[in-house]
Amino acid sequence: MPQGIKLDIPFESRVSPDLARARREHLAWPRLHGLIPDSAASQRHLMGSYAEVAARFHPSATGDDLDLGVDQQSWFFLFDDFFDGPVGRDPKAVRGLVRDVASAFRGSDVPQHPLARAFADLWARSTMGMSGSWRARAAADWRAYLNGYVDEASARRQR
Template structure:
């Protein structure tokens, strides 16, 4: 996030007290699975500050629970980088890889599955530990939506048909931003579950959509220069220029206003949660789980995203140059084969 872009987030910043230990140990998991093989890749990964992100998304977690969050963030970005090259422009290649990963949701993977799929299988196995079958089924649906979104994005690039409106783009990007699986893991990290009968309520769905939209808007502002450099046309700033003829500065200002409007909506929505508990006749334990979902899941994914985008090196010029190097692309591609 450019330092001259300051977006007021009316939510407190939080971070796990165990973040320093988790940051010191964050490379062990991706290295053990062959997802990071060289010092160059390790250095690049550390510049992304994914352990810092996890400690902000899951401020209530420590020890193995925080480690799971760190490994999920590492996996997310390693997987996403696989689509920066030709695979991201070929819907069939995208389908093959996403299906190899999604197979872990249905059972053990074959030995020959790519390392990136085995990495997801390990995260998914640990994610389901101690959670009910209903919760695991709900989270699996969210993962399938996330993975399917990569095929849609690849098809858009393959046919050279970038989104021509913000509404069209949001419909696609809300899946691949990965916020829903990220929020799901907050329940697992905190060892609680939102009552299933209220999860799909209009109120909770609206709160989650605010979290999703704020994340993707922040991400598109932060990643604009990186995406422009590699010819990506599906970025909200660029789409607003095509749709309305706005300048870059006006498009970014519009997104800032959109973020503020959504955050005002969020504060109003969360004030209605006690009434939701009354309507669904939640018992004290269920009300506590709903409150924890507000404080330990949705709020941190909004504020944590903002704080991380302002401090991470993932979108600076040095990072982008390393990402485009032939050696790195070859090493990264090997995790998908």
Template sequence: MPQNVTFFLPFEAGSNPDAARAGAHHLDWIRAHGLVRGEQALRRYREWLLTDLAGYAYPEARGADLDLVTDAVCIGFPLDDQFDGPRGSHPEHVARLSTELAAIPYREPGTPPALDTPLTRAYTDVWRRSAEGMSAQWRTRAAATYTRFFRAYVEEAHNRRSGALLDEKTYITLRREAVGTGPCFDLIERAGHFELPEDLYWSPGVQTLLRGATDVIFLCNDAHSVEREEAQGDPHNLVLITQRTRGCSRADALERVGALVRNTVRGFQDTAHTLLQRYAGTPERELLARHIAGLRHWMIGNQRWGTVSARYATENIGVEVIPDDIGSAGADRSGAISGPTAGSTSSAARP
């Protein structure tokens, strides 16, 4: 069973001693926002072990910082479920919700969502807490990350509707945004109360690290979730694409994914070593080391979670847990979706 597949990741696994408390807080938070309704749905949601994933990924976060990253990581899965199956084959519906979500960081602080749904209210709350204490540069960068993430859902919806047969290269480019690691990686800085200087963040070396960590995470996820995507008829899975394009068996496709993981991890480690040597003796080195540690915690924590979460278990395929925000959303407050526009004043960029 693909969920039992593991790849060798030479990183030290982290755990957070405050995770149980943050997990209880998160369950209260999702109930308050109406993201999971009813005791049976809540039980299934618990079995996904999402709060464990947040604890693995941010082992040093405490208190309100851990509450924030737990809520932020976990609501990515209710969001993803809005676009599973038939719901994700209607680009106009996906675009409506995605555009609203992308607009949240660009509005005045305290502005309620124009499209009023449990998810938009939850993301508004997460963004408000994420932006607290962060610089204008970080807010602008994180807002753009959100936009790319939400836009990728629309592209996936067009692929589902058209029956697109993706090749490996096209899929990987799309998956790097749709997997949602970008916002999670931005929270490494927010939870740790530090920021990489902009020139360092956008340097080729750091971008290589970010891309490598993203690839390891989505490759592991695709291996663990292949039966889920196959049952739902979703084309967005590298194992399925490799089987189709190369005419190979499931086992051979998984082996190819494993080889990609090994090569990517090797490149990540080499790049990290080179960067830490390059910045030795500088103030940037400590910031860089903390960021690299955060990426490593994410990679190993994601695999640890993916092998045990009931989300990918065969018996849970097709089980509804999350209410449908796409189909049930009411009209927005203005009669139209408002989003970031060129030249607009952005709350993301406000110090």
């Protein structure tokens, strides 16, 4: 931010009271799913402050609820970063991964890619107790989000 500019945000800053615990433990889930392979990747991931992001997005969440938010933030950024390399310029490869991720909505397939298996876990945890109509709406929103990556890969290929 440029010097001399005062930014007033008229809202109370709120954060989950469980942030410290979430911060200590948040690498466990991406490691469990093979999304963070080594200590260098762990250090890079910690720089994203995903526990704090989730604790501010969900200031009343604690325990498993906050963990779900932290894991979702981790997944979003790890998934997005995956496309920064050669895969992100290959629409066919992206479409295959998106299909694998979306297999979570059917619940019958075992996803192959670690990002897809991790998403299946997030989907199961976030839809627990939700109605069929809620799940259908959420799946449609997720499909639109995921298909955006195929569109992006196609656009990169055209450059």
